[in-house]
Amino acid sequence: MDTLIQALINGTALGAQYAMLALGFSLVFGVLGVINLAHGGFYMLGGYFTYSLTSGVGLPFVPALILGVLGVALVGYLVELVLIEPIVDDHEGTLIVSLGFFLVVIAAVTVAYGPEAVPIEFPVSSVLRVGDAYLPVARLIVIAVAALAVLILWMVLFRTRHGVALRALAENREVASIQGLRPRVYFPVAVALSAGLAALAGGLVLPIFTLEPPVAEVALMTSFIIVVLGGLGSLLGAAVAALAVGLVEAIGGAYLDGSTTKLLLFSGVLLLLLLRPSGIAGRSVRDA
Amino acid sequence: MPRLLSSPASLAVSGRHERQAGRRLDRRLTMELGVISLLVGLLFLPLPAENLQLISQMNQAVMVLGAALAVYVMLRLNLLHFGVPAFMAVGGYSSALVAIHITDNVVALVAVSLVVPALVAVPFGLITLRLRGTYFALVTFLIGQVVHLAILASDRLGRTDGLTGVPAPTWGDVVMGDALTTFRLGLVVCILSALLVAGFMSVNSRRIDSLRSNEVLAASLGLRGWPIRLGSFVVSAAAAGASGFLVVNTLTTAHPSSFATLSGVNYVAYVVVGGAASIVGPLVGTVALVFLVAQFASEGVYASALLGGLLIFTSLFLRGGLTSTVRRIAEWLRDRRTPVPRASRQRRAVDEGQS
Numbered sequence: 001m002d003t004l005i006q007a008l009i010n011g012t013a014l015g016a017q018y019a020m021l022a023l024g025f026s027l028v029f030g031v032l033g034v035i036n037l038a039h040g041g042f043y044m045l046g047g048y049f050t051y052s053l054t055s056g057v058g059l060p061f062v063p064a065l066i067l068g069v070l071g072v073a074l075v076g077y078l079v080e081l082v083l084i085e086p087i088v089d090d091h092e093g094t095l096i097v098s099l100g101f102f103l104v105v106i107a108a109v110t111v112a113y114g115p116e117a118v119p120i121e122f123p124v125s126s127v128l129r130v131g132d133a134y135l136p137v138a139r140l141i142v143i144a145v146a147a148l149a150v151l152i153l154w155m156v157l158f159r160t161r162h163g164v165a166l167r168a169l170a171e172n173r174e175v176a177s178i179q180g181l182r183p184r185v186y187f188p189v190a191v192a193l194s195a196g197l198a199a200l201a202g203g204l205v206l207p208i209f210t211l212e213p214p215v216a217e218v219a220l221m222t223s224f225i226i227v228v229l230g231g232l233g234s235l236l237g238a239a240v241a242a243l244a245v246g247l248v249e250a251i252g253g254a255y256l257d258g259s260t261t262k263l264l265l266f267s268g269v270l271l272l273l274l275l276r277p278s279g280i281a282g283r284s285v286r287d288a
Numbered sequence: 289m290p291r292l293l294s295s296p297a298s299l300a301v302s303g304r305h306e307r308q309a310g311r312r313l314d315r316r317l318t319m320e321l322g323v324i325s326l327l328v329g330l331l332f333l334p335l336p337a338e339n340l341q342l343i344s345q346m347n348q349a350v351m352v353l354g355a356a357l358a359v360y361v362m363l364r365l366n367l368l369h370f371g372v373p374a375f376m377a378v379g380g381y382s383s384a385l386v387a388i389h390i391t392d393n394v395v396a397l398v399a400v401s402l403v404v405p406a407l408v409a410v411p412f413g414l415i416t417l418r419l420r421g422t423y424f425a426l427v428t429f430l431i432g433q434v435v436h437l438a439i440l441a442s443d444r445l446g447r448t449d450g451l452t453g454v455p456a457p458t459w460g461d462v463v464m465g466d467a468l469t470t471f472r473l474g475l476v477v478c479i480l481s482a483l484l485v486a487g488f489m490s491v492n493s494r495r496i497d498s499l500r501s502n503e504v505l506a507a508s509l510g511l512r513g514w515p516i517r518l519g520s521f522v523v524s525a526a527a528a529g530a531s532g533f534l535v536v537n538t539l540t541t542a543h544p545s546s547f548a549t550l551s552g553v554n555y556v557a558y559v560v561v562g563g564a565a566s567i568v569g570p571l572v573g574t575v576a577l578v579f580l581v582a583q584f585a586s587e588g589v590y591a592s593a594l595l596g597g598l599l600i601f602t603s604l605f606l607r608g609g610l611t612s613t614v615r616r617i618a619e620w621l622r623d624r625r626t627p628v629p630r631a632s633r634q635r636r637a638v639d640e641g642q643s
Contacts, residue, residue, distance in 0.1 A: 035422040086604060091422050092368055096560055096603045099553060103596030110589045217550050221433055224426050232423055263437035266430055270415055273427065277418050 002132040007254040008247070013139035015246025016146030020201035021219055022226035022238040023153060024194030030170045030233040031190040033091060034084060037098040038076075039198055040220030041105035044213065045072045046199025047206030048109055051120045061123040065203045069196050076195025080188040088187065102216065110213045117212040138208050149200055150239065153193070157235075166190055170233075229269050230279050237281025316493065319566040320486035326571075327479045331472060343467050349578040350474035351538055354481040354531030356558040356570035358524040361485055363564040364496050365520055366421070370552040371412075371428035372528045374435035375405040377547035379529025381445055384454045384542035394457035394464060397533060398477055402484075405529030406522045413521040417514060432549035439544045450543035454536055474534045481527040486567060488523045492516055557595050561602050563609025572610055 021043060028036045049068030053059045059067070079101060087093040128135040157163035168176040169186055177183060198219070206215060226245055230237030245265065252261030272280075335343060355372050362369035379401035386400050416427050439445045446452070456465035457473065464473050489496065495516050498506040503513055536542045554577075562573020577595065584591040606613045 029422075035426060083600060083604070090603075092366070092425075093603045093607075095368065095422055095425060096556070096599050099556075100596040100599030100603070103553070103592050103599070107589045107593035107596065111593075115589075221429065221549070224429050225433075228423075228426055228430060232426070257441075259437055259440045263434065263441050266434045266437060270412075270427070270430060270434060273415050273419070 003254050004251070005131070005133040006135075007251045009133070009135050009139060011247035011250030012243070013142045013246070014250055015243035016143045017201050017205045018222055018226055018242035018246050019239050020146050020149055020197045021223050022230065022242045023150065023235055024197035025223040026227050026230070026233055026235055026238040027153075027197075028191055028194045029227070030235065031166050032080075032084070032088060032094075032187050034088065034094040034098070035091070036084075036191065036194065037095060037220065038079060038101045038105065039098075039194065039223055040216040040218075041102045042072050042076060042195040042198035043202040043219040044109060044206075044216035045075065045105065046202030046204075047120070047211045047215070048113060048118075049199065050203035050207070051113075051118055051211060054120065055118075061207075065200070068203045069199045072199030072202075073192040073196035077188045077192040079195075080191035084191065085184065085187065088183075102220070106213050106216055109216075113213075115213060117210045120207045120211050122207040136208075142204055142208070145200070145204055149197060153197065156193070162186070162189070225266060225269055228279060229272065231281030232279065234279065234281035237279055241280060316566050317490060319568045320482070320489065323567050323571050324479060324482050324486065327475055327482060331475050331479075335468060335471075337468050340467055343471050345579060345582050347467070347471040347474055347538060348582065349575050350471060350478050351534040352531060352555065352558070352578065353478045353571065353574050354527045354534070355555040356562075356574045357481055357485045357567070358528035358531070359555045359559045360564055360567065360570045361488070361520050361524040361527065363559055364489065364500065365517060366500055367517075367520075368422070368425040368556060369428050369524060370425055370549075370556060371431035371435075372524070372531075372555045373547040373549060373552045374412075374432045375409060375525040375528035376532030376535065377435050377439060377542075377544070378405040378408050378525075378532065380532030380536040380547065381439065381451065381542045382529075383533040384451045384536050387454050387457065388451065392455045392458050394459050394473065397457050397537075398480070398530065401529045401533030402480070402526045405525040405532070409522045409525030410518070412525075413518045417517045417521060429549060429552070432552055436544060436547065436549050439547075446542075448544065450541055450546075452541050454540050454542060456540070457537060470538055473537065477530050477534055481530050482567065484523055485527055488519065489567075492519065496520070554595065557599055559609075561598055561606075561609055563611035563613075565608060565612055565615075569609050569611045576610065 021039070024042075025036065025039045028034055028039075046068055049071050050061070050064050053064035053067055054061055057064070079098075083097045083101060084094050087097065122138045124137050124141060126137045128137060128140070155163075157167060165176070165181045166186055166189070168179070169181055169183055173183060202215075202219070209215075222245070226241045227233075227238055229245065230239070230241030248265055249261060252264065256264075335346075337343070355376055358372045358375065359369050382404040383397045383401040387397055390396075412431055416424060416431065419427055439450075440447055456463050458464065464470065495506075495511055498509075498511055499513050499516060507513060532547065535546050539546065558573035558577055559570050560573070561577060562571065563569030577598070580594060581591040584594065602609060608616075
């Protein structure tokens with residue numbers, strides 16, 4: 001029973017982290033119609049920016065994390081403006097360009113920091129004891145921050161004028177453009193928001209686990225499985241799927257080995273596609 | 289509608305389109321025959337056996353050409369296939385298992401590496417071929433991951449250690465173990481893959497072009513898309529499987545790291561950089577990138593950056609890849625020498641857009 005409680009808490013923390021990752025990925029697809037493979041790179045950059053600002057500049061963890069998130073958001077903004085915008089309507093082209101950027105970022109980080117994991121620690125390492133279960137406070141913080149980030153994203157998208165504009169562009173770009181909304185202004189903002197969310201996940205979570213270049217690939221694969229499961233472009237679907245994947249990984253990991261759990265998860269999602277090709281949310285914001 | 293279809297003007301337009309489509313097919317067929325002839329010619333080219341570096345690089349190109357062809361087959365249908373390493377793994381591991389436990393006869397090994405991935409592709413195809421565009425691309429990544437995880441979870445396949453000590457293939461009493469023979473065997477397998485791909489493309493070329501240009505219209509005219517898509521997926525898997533066999537044969541080991549999910553990016557890069565208008569694109573892209581990357585052999589990280597940079601550059605500035613760019617430049621030079629009427633230029637532009 002205690003193992004299960006422990007797994008539930010770990011799974012929720014994983015799910016919260018995955019939600020931050022997948023919401024950004026889904027947001028960019030929903031608004032731009034672009035599969036942004038650079039997303040895993042933004043996640044990794046969030047971790048490395050935070051690391052540089054804490055160990056290189058000497059900032060405390062929280063300001064370093066905030067600056068890291070802003071820095072990666074700026075990178076995302078520029079990536080959209082320079083690399084994606086010129087071919088934004090070419091779905092395969094943008095996918096390839098973002099993939100190219102992903103490879104370049106991994107190479108750059110490997111050259112700058114080396115292929116091995118860098119030493120970075122989360123500032124809180126205490127553990128709460130509830131009954132016979134031990135709950136790491138760091139994971140509870142991840143859950144709280146992720147919930148706050150998702151809430152802020154929801155408020156931005158649904159309670160602000162700019163959020164309405166983003167959703168309008170996602171719904172029908174032509175009509176939204178005729179109404180005076182400029183995609184060239186809003187698209188980079190959407191990618192910056194998405195990159196910022198990924199960086200927040202990376203900056204917050206990687207110090208708890210391991211910060212090394214291969215995490216980018218793992219994050220990318222995780223984003224894939226979540227958005228495929230949740231329905232590409234559906235924010236609600238992505239959030240639900242992220243939580244589900246996190247819980248399955250943690251609970252499965254408590255009783256099976258990691259590879260088998262992942263194999264079951266990935267196979268399950270592929271089989272689900274037979275029944276619901278558009279994921280559990282049923283209808284995506286935009287057809288792929 | 290009937291008046292439009294039977295009008296002389298529409299008949300003339302439809303006749304012209306048919307002629308253009310015919311020319312495009314002829315050109316593609318010529319390219320395919322040219323590539324196969326080139327590969328056959330390489331078989332008989334005397335190579336310096338002592339220059340192991342050259343032979344190794346040529347072998348690397350030959351080893352992954354099948355994988356690039358696998359991507360090319362699907363890209364003809366506008367489907368980006370990142371799951372090629374999965375089928376390479378199926379081909380590589382199945383041939384390794386046969387070589388270790390049953391026979392090391394080269395014909396049997398090549399046949400297994402072609403047939404088993406093709407069979408495995410059928411259920412995967414049924415799942416994925418309902419998907420389109422970028423969604424398909426995402427799901428093919430997942431296929432790669434599923435197969436990779438299945439290898440890691442299987443004791444029979446050696447988990448993270450893989451299968452070591454795979455015996456070299458034999459032909460009668462001849463053991464095909466040295467570098468030059470390995471390269472020539474790779475060439476023969478590549479020729480088989482190219483023939484398979486070219487044969488499938490030639491038979492289904494018009495159907496593939498129709499599906500590619502307008503699937504809804506093609507369906508409304510009675511063309512059933514799924515057999516073509518499934519056939520393409522199966523042919524693609526067979527070509528990838530043969531490539532997997534070559535990887536295992538060269539390394540004498542079937543190891544999961546040889547078929548990592550993200551390595552599918554390399555094969556897509558070969559086709560994107562080379563171009564997907566004809567079979568020449570994958571060949572040019574594979575040879576160019578393998579030789580370029582080999583220059584950074586000691587620093588793999590720079591090779592990755594180079595690959596990424598080339599993908600960005602090609603997508604932004606060389607639309608259609610190297611082969612299409614060379615063709616456009618050649619046509620531009622020809623037009624400068626002999627001015628072409630504007631209407632003719634417009635027709636050619638439409639023609640290029642379709643190919």
